[in-house]
Amino acid sequence: MKIKDFGVEQWMNEYETKAKYNLGETCVSSFSINSLCKTAGVDEKKFADKLVNRRLTYGAIEGSIPLKEQITRLYQNLTSSEIVTEHGAIGANNLVLNTVIEPGDEVIAVTPTYQQLQSIPEAIGATVKLLPLKRENNYLPDADQLRSLITSRTKLIVINNPDNPTGSLMSKEGLMTIINIAKSVNAYILCDEVYRHLVQNDEYSPSVIDLYDKGISTSSFSKVFSLAGIRLGWIATHDKQLMRDLLSHRDYATISCGQLDEMVGTLALEHQDAILKRNRIIIRKNLAILEEWVKKEPHISWLKPKAGTTTLLHYDFDIPSAEFCDQLMKEYHTLLVPGSCFGIEHSVRIGYAFEAENLKKGLEQVSKFIKGLN
Template identity: 30%
Template sequence: MPVPSNRFWEQWLVAHRAKPEACVTFSLSPSPSLKEYIDELDPGMSLDWSSEDYQGARGLRRQVLDRYGYRPVCDVDDVLITAGAQEANYLALTQLLRSGDELVIDAPGWQQPIVLAEQIGATVKYVPRIEARGWALDLDRLEALVTPKTKVVFICNPNNPTGRVEDEQTLRAVIGIAERVGAHVVSDEVYRGLEWEGPPTPRVATMYERGVSTGSVSKLLGLQGLRTGWMVTRDRKLIADAMVLRENTSEIMNIMGERIAEIALRSDRFAAAVERSRLIGHARIERLDRFVADQPALSWHRPVAGLLGLAYLDRPITAEAFAQRLLAPPYNTFVMAGDAYACPRHLRLGAGGVSHEELELGLSRMAQLLAS
């Protein structure tokens, strides 16, 4: 059946066509330019993929293990390089779910798994995040939702759009619930490395044999244009099945993207890039937090990770109507309405993907509309 549309995609499409002058909803760290990698690329390298590894460049897989802390539990054969975290999620979910199965997913949370499950014919069950508790997962509800039909429990951790991070104790509770029925736990960890407080985000692939961690070079390093990510899991059958599926879709990864990603993940480069992203990102989150504090109509739980947060709009107008007015002249500014996450009274505020000047312009115009 056709892939169903959703409000998340529809809002992006409308905003893209509107060509806004400012944006306060992006989640990407500053993007470097290609010239930063040119000197380390071999101009004589072949762009033919026929001699490459179908799991992705072995050197890149080693770098993923080393930089993101999957060793010693996982090794190079537990990594599949993908076209971003999006393809990693796609490959995992479309191989694990069948019509009539159940997917249990955090809400609010990442929308892609919902679209994929509905296209497959699986039943989607939502485990709520509790706003009054800082968007914590409702573990009691999760326990009640999981049944023998549950094949996947999906979480976005750090969470998009709330910036919540579930700690190791919570993740072990999630794993215990899933293990009871033999379900996989898929954890989208694409914002890992952008934690502003507390310990690093736990890696599900290292905690559970049916755990699947997905990630990419997009959010932390700003390398979204490379379309290079990964799936890490000790379930070798899942990796083999995912490779079969990809052979019949995108076939194999792009050579140039893998080469640049391997350079970006070298230890000296990676450390410097992460330091830069964290310095800029933390200052941006501080700026958003001050903005929310200064607006009587807004309140939020400050994100503990990532460049996103979900702010409650206390005005006699829906978030969708507010976002539409903000996108139109004279404001020409894009903010995502929370109905993309079934939160019609919230706005997704993001501090990434734009210059400091554009962020300030967007916040200024949002403040004008809130004051009106």
């Protein structure tokens, strides 16, 4: 199967380990086991004893029950049997797309978004129609444009909420509009929700599966729970036949997730309120830092993000984004992701969820670079 090069991942692979200031990071400041236990208020030694004494068998094939029971707390009216674990959200998305989509199917996917959500259906042989998220519409799906794209052949609508890279957030009403359009042709909706809960207020952020029986939610521990290193994610769906199909396909690629990973994930979700409180403080503090920086840079504009850990910064220089980011890296050892990785030129994606001092120092380097372009 031929597939396009994965732009953002290849860019990160090339530059991430070389950067002194990684402003491309998308995860909230990552935990160690020690710092996770401290945030959770758990005795580190007791938890370490559990880890080192666990026999490393395959474990629960479809995901440990304690873990899945904790995941249900992130949704409304969900049972543990409606969840299956995967190797990160990237594994979850891959499994859903390869299970649902067949050659000749029609898929509608928002853009910009995580490229996987567009390129895998295309590689499978589906007709992929792109639904542009436009700045003038706050990077939210345009319902009229979606209606113009959808047909009786549309099998799946793919959205990303909150959106990567823009940080836009669909409301419950916005989600219901998309759902009602999907219902008109009995289409599934896959919503990549890896940034869900990282919001600028404390209100509950609805999932697509809270609202639609053919909704599919994918998520992970990487962004919201600061545990990218455990490589653990999940799929949630109310559709029983779809779950059977997912499990059948999963046998060929996954078997099970790691027992130690699931132990760490369970611990995190048992104390999810403490972790969410910590991580929301980080993103809100850092977004304020970024906002002040944008105000002082006349060549930079943006649409302030509503949620997540990333946003797009637009610049007014006549230089392609890949060249902009490459020069920045070479001259100031500072990493940003070119907007061209998401199909939006003269922009860069920045992450703002890591340590505040690193964000400030990295932005200082970007300012020096911009000054040199004048």
